[in-house]
Every structure is written in C-alpha cells, then in structure tokens.
Amino acid sequence: MGIKERKEREKERRRQQILVAAKRVFVNKGFGKATMEDIANEAELSPGTLYLYFKSKDELCASLSVRILEYLIIRMEHLNGEKMLDTKQKIFQLKKALLDVYEFDPLIFRNLFYLKSSEAVQQLSPELLDEINALACTAMDKMTSFFETGTRKETGVCRHPREITEILWAMFYGLVLWGKDTNAPDQKDENERLEKIVSRAFEIFERGVYV
Amino acid sequence: MGIKERKEREKERRRQQILVAAKRVFVNKGFGKATMEDIANEAELSPGTLYLYFKSKDELCASLSVRILEYLIIRMEHLNGEKMLDTKQKIFQLKKALLDVYEFDPLIFRNLFYLKSSEAVQQLSPELLDEINALACTAMDKMTSFFETGTRKETGVCRHPREITEILWAMFYGLVLWGKDTNAPDQKDENERLEKIVSRAFEIFERGVYV
Amino acid sequence: MGIKERKEREKERRRQQILVAAKRVFVNKGFGKATMEDIANEAELSPGTLYLYFKSKDELCASLSVRILEYLIIRMEHLNGEKMLDTKQKIFQLKKALLDVYEFDPLIFRNLFYLKSSEAVQQLSPELLDEINALACTAMDKMTSFFETGTRKETGVCRHPREITEILWAMFYGLVLWGKDTNAPDQKDENERLEKIVSRAFEIFERGVYV
Amino acid sequence: MGIKERKEREKERRRQQILVAAKRVFVNKGFGKATMEDIANEAELSPGTLYLYFKSKDELCASLSVRILEYLIIRMEHLNGEKMLDTKQKIFQLKKALLDVYEFDPLIFRNLFYLKSSEAVQQLSPELLDEINALACTAMDKMTSFFETGTRKETGVCRHPREITEILWAMFYGLVLWGKDTNAPDQKDENERLEKIVSRAFEIFERGVYV
C-alpha cells in the first residue's frame, strides 16, 4: 500500500519540521525559557499539534538529541570506513568529523548537556530514554572501534582506545560548551575561533598520545 | 561601628546559607525545575526571605557562580605562589587544583554552564553580570599567568600559555560535564572515576605540550 | 424506494453502534472524563465520524437516555397489557419490570441523572430536549396509568397513583444510584445484591400502600 | 500559642469560604462545567489560591461531600439522643432530619452522586478517599443504630434495621435526585414539593414497616 507509506513519510517529515523549529527557538531562548507556544509559532502549527508528535515538552527536547546522535553515528561510521590510518591521521580525521557535526548542529552539545543534567531525564518515557542511551553508547563504541582497528597493527601506541575516545570527545565537548560565547556577533566567526582552538588542542593531544 | 559590621557579617552569612541550600536543591532538581519554595524549605526560611538577599531567582542562581569563581581564584593564587616549577609540574599542580575545586563543589561546572547558556543571563542586573565576567576573567588570567611565569625561564616550551590554559580548562570542564552520570551510585566512586580519567588526560596532554 | 430505506436502516444501525460503544466508555470513565476519541476508538470509528451521527458530545450523551427511555416505555406498555391485577400484584410486576430494565442497561439511571443534573441540558438542541422530555413523561404516564386502571375496580386503595408511581420510581432510582459500588467485583453479584434490597423495599412498600 | 491557633482558625475559615463559593458555582453550572476560575471569582480569590487549600479540582469537589457528611452525622447523633421512641416516631424523626440536611445543603445528594460516579474517585488522594468512606460509613451506622436501640424493647418490629436504614436513605436520595427540577422557579417551592412527596413516601413506608 503506497498510501500508507506516504502517510508514514509525511508524518515523519512533520516530526522533523517540528524539531527544526524547536531547535531554532532553543538557540534563542534556551530550553528552559522556550515555551511550547514559541515552538508552535515557529513551526507555524498550533500548540495542540505538537502533542500529536511528542508526548510532552521534555520528550520533544530529548528527541532533538536523538536526531543529532544519529547524525553523529553516521559520521563515525564513515570514519570507520577509512582503513590504513595511523593514530595521528585518525585523530585528525576525528577532529574533522566532530567539527562537521558541530557545524551541522551547533546546538548539539547544549542539547546533550541538557539531557544529562537530570533536569528532564526523570520524566521521560523509558522507551525514549533507552533509545537515547543506546544511541549514545553506539556513538561512543564506533569512535572507540575507530581507534582500535587502526592501532592494532602499529607500534603499541594507543593502548587505551576507550579512554582516548572519551578524552577527545570530552575535550571537544568542553571547548564547545565553554567557548560558546552567547553574544558572538556571528556564527561564522564563532566557528573559526572554535576550529582554531580545537586544532591546537588536537595537535597537542596527538603528540601526547604517541609514546 | 562594630554593630554595623556585625550586621553586615550576619547578612553575608545568611546569604551564604541560602546559596548552600540552593546548591543542594539544584543538584537534585536542576536549575529549571527547582522552585524558590524548594530552596526556601531547604534553607528553612520562607520564600519571601530569599528576596531580601537576592533580587530574583536568576540572580540567586548566578550568585552561585560567584561563590565558586571566588574559590577558584583563590586556588589559582595559591598556585602562583609556588615558584620554580617546570611546565610538567605545573600541569600536575593545575590538575590537583582543579580536582580540589571540583570536590569543593561538584556543581560548579553545571553552574557555570547554566550561566553561559544564555538561559538567564539576559535578565541579570548589569552589576552582577559585570562582577561575574570580571571574576571569570581574573580566574583565567591567573591560570594563564601561572603558565607564563613558569615557562619564561625554560626552553621555549609553552609558547601559547593562554591557549593552553583554555584547553586544559575546557578539557576538565568537558570531562566533568560529560562524565557526570546522574545516576551515579556514590559521589565517592564518581570522584575516583573522574580523577582517573583526568589524570590520564593531563598525562597525555603534558607530553604533548613539551616540544 | 427500498434503497433509501436500506440507507436509513444502516444509518440507524450505525447510530446504535456508536451509542453502545459510548455506553461502554461511560461506564468506566464517567461522562465528564470520557473523550470523543475514547468513544471513537471503542466504536472502531474515527472521531470525525461521530459528528455525522450526533451534533455534539452532549447530544450523544443525551441520546443514550432516549434509547433507554424507549425501552422503559416498551416495558411499561407490556405491563399495561396485563389486566386484572390487584395493587399487590402490580407492585410486584413493576419491580420485575424495573429490574429488567436495569439489567438491560445498568447505566440507565446515571444517564438519566446526568441529563437532569443541568450539566449539559442547557446546550442541547430544543428538538432533542423536547423528545427526551416527552419520552420521560410518557414513561411516567404509562406507569401511572398502570396503577390507575388496576385500582379503580378495587377497594379505594391506591388513591394517589401518580404519587405512588413517583415514589416507587424514586425508590428504585435511589437504591440503584446509592448502592452502585464502583468497585463492585462483579456485575452479577451486584445484580443479586440489588435484587435483594429492592425486593425488601417493595415488600415493605406494598404493605404500606394497602390501607 | 494563641497566634498559631488563630492562624489555624483563619485557614480553616478560608477553606470553608472556598467550599461555599464552590457550592454556589456548582449549583449553577454542574461539577463538570464549572471551572476553577469560576470558583475563584465567586470566592473573590485568585485561581492560584485555591490550590493552597485543595490539591486539585477533584479534591475540592470531594471535600464538599466531607462537609455535608459531617453535618449529616451530627444530625444523626442528635437523633440518637432521643430515647423512648417507637419505630413510627423514629421514621418521622428521620424524615425531619433528612429534610433538614437537605435544606442545609440541597446540593448534597448531587455531590454524593458525583463522588460515587467514579468520575473523579480514581484520582483522589487515598487519605481523602478514606476520610470520605469513613464518614459515609459512620453516617450509615448512626442511622442504623438509631433504629436498633429503639426497636429492641418493642414488639419484634423492625428486625432488619440496616436494610430499613438503607432503603429509607435510598428513597430519600432518589426522591431528591429525581425530583430535582433544574428549572425550578424557586428553591422554596422546590422544598415544599419535596417535603410533600417525602412525607407521603415515609407515611406509606412507615405503615409497611409495622408488621
């Protein structure tokens, strides 16, 4: 039945449309101060409609993380496709990937933070919570295996791929969250600034990983 | 007038008492979901009383950051007292200092993040905002000068003390915020876990900073 | 036009099907808390469809009463068919009839009460309101005339058939509404309990009606 | 501490004031259609204030029943004070008492009905639910014991005091609920009508109770 599928697709598109609108609102107002009405207005829908797609405001917020984690995982899978890299190259590739993800959605880290901050977590439906946790795990695992596969055939470098992964991730996370100047005049400047400092950080780090 | 001073001191003590209570509440509920009544109950005061010491909920939240930044600065000043350290030792000392600050107030980074996240910033009184910005700058400056003074007499290492400071800070910030597992069974376990990964991170980093 | 009639019949059948579903929902949720969507789900129809058969939720509710009043009237007409009964027998027959009606639809009294309770009445369409009032009157009249015809040929007993009717009706109504234990384990037990106390009540009453 | 007691009293008075306002609103609009705002306006308070005294709308509604059941119990206790009555007199006294209760609050029965109708019951706090159930039981017990004490010394009459109690109560309940004409021009007329039919009912009933 083509008709059922089309409906399905449209429904999913509408969901995405709402998420996009929500993201725009959150960027300006922050999660706490944004209202469902704001989001509805931005999405050019009525408040009630949001509830056809998301059980509650908290679930809507959390769903943003799903979207972005999915993108992150895809990016990590791409990385894993590239074989025959040494650790140095890998760190470089990871940096590039993370900066891409950030550019795709600069809100991602604030989002993940919000999610982790126990603010909302408690009243999410178990299903959604499980989904998010699974995605976050998968993302981390993919990153880790990226380092694992590459490093086995080398000189004993990078013996703790999991920790390296976590540290690099945290470093990026920290640079984004801390550096984020709310009053930045321009997203472009902001991105440049970030790229510069991240590059420096990964550079230093990369030297440190080598024995 | 001793009497005036005593009043002053008592007033300040009461302020601190409220901040302590607020911190306890925020740990559990998050900034957004905590109510003034929650805080008042925790402080064993009435809601109205809070407004004798803080202009608004947002100012109260922001004041928590002041408290912690002050402690951070003190800690950094101590560091600066210790002369004749090479970069390696400095990084080690900084790590220790940051872990101490974290132990003093594990909430500090969520706090600072909340402050940066534009959620509330916009409606803070300019005075408070200025104070916080000044404190944050001072803290960063102290950290930077810690690296500067140390490194001049050395081998050209650490030519970008400001960036190193920012990166180390962000790395720590990231490790704390990301690693923070809301459902951690025990603060002590949590602390140990953090210390371990932070040590590893600073270790790698320290190797990278050396030429 | 047989085709028109068939359409008509089918339409009426669909109406009944909706009413049956509505009744099931109301039993569990009560009139106020039940939603049109609940009813639509129960009837395996879409919410929109309900409005093809009923002007509004209130009209749907009210229509339930119509259904049951019609059954009540039919039952009363049967009673009137049985001639040559003395008051004692009549009271017994009435009891039986009422218990039958109750078994046919245990919700009937809550229904009628809801209708009387001014909750909705005010916004019903005049036509429906008139219909219901007419039916209620007819039902009462039939009951009354049941006593009238019987008692004329007797010994001056039962000189106020109208009042007797009303009292018996109210007594039954009260026993049902009051006794109705929402948490009753079982409709069957419930029915037995009701029959027992109703029998006792009519027994006493019957002795009292005789001079 | 007189001051604490005074506060206590004032708080209780305010609660009563809200209940009185709620009653007035419910008489006009019915439980389902009345809004918290309606009640707040009637009580000349703000909507938020209602929630300082009642956890939810449902709890407010249910609390009306508490008030009235308490009055009912008091009235029943008075009855029990009067010794040396035969059953006939007792029935007469009970009738008078019930009519008094009705006059004190004509809404009582609709209230109790609402409470029983499962509409709200499910989401009441267990404490309130227990309190109401206990009160309803007490009321019934007092009525029953009124018949018991009196009848022991008599001629074997009234061997089922519990059932008699229940039947009389239900009869009254039914007469009130059914008779209640929402469009009654005047409460006074209404009361007279009720008194007349109730008297007739109890008269008949009383003859029936005697062997």
Place this chain on the structure above:
DNA sequence: CATGAATGAGATTTCATTCAT
C-alpha cells in the same frame, strides 16, 4: 527583618470540533 498567604500571569496540556482528502 522575617513571614507566608495571596497573587496572577503564564505554562503545559487536553479535547470537542472541523475540514481537506
């Protein structure tokens, strides 16, 4: 200073109803 009852604006959420398909 401290209180805490009251406020009332505003947030989330629900749901009867409509209408394009």
Place this chain on the structure above:
DNA sequence: CATGAATGAAATCTCATTCAT
C-alpha cells in the same frame, strides 16, 4: 460517507514575586 490530522480555545495547575502583618 469516512477519515484523522489539525485546530485553538479553554482548562488545570505552577510558581516567581509581592506585601500586609
């Protein structure tokens, strides 16, 4: 006819803030 997504008004309830005591 039937659908069910969308609506949007309205309801419930929350909570930062105020103010009379």
